[in-house]
């Protein structure tokens with residue numbers, strides 16, 4: 001059996017940092033773009049729990065390519081879809097390289113994107 005979707009796009013929207021850094025807007029933008037491009041049967045956008053890279057986000061993981069992207073904004077979504085996700089073209093600016101395997105969490109004062117209304 002073939003996979004039901006060519007690509008899964010997982011967006012961390014439930015952790016401690018990504019939601020404050022705009023992850024829900026990124027998720028909405030992905031869903032809108034996927035609909036506009038008519039690729040709902042190829043790309044499935046999934047809200048994810050914490051990917052344990054807090055502070056680097058919003059984090060986006062793409063399967064089956066295994067590429068992870070960091071500090072993604074809603075303005076980056078079209079580039080991500082038309083580049084790495086649909087055409088397997090690299091996008092080094094957003095490609096995530098964790099410092100080590102497993103959990104990589106930044107302290108709040110080093111977050112990649114500072115929330116607009118930081119309490």
Ligand code: FES
Nearest residue numbers: 012015018051053
């Ligand atoms: S909050 Fe997104 S990786 Fe933890």
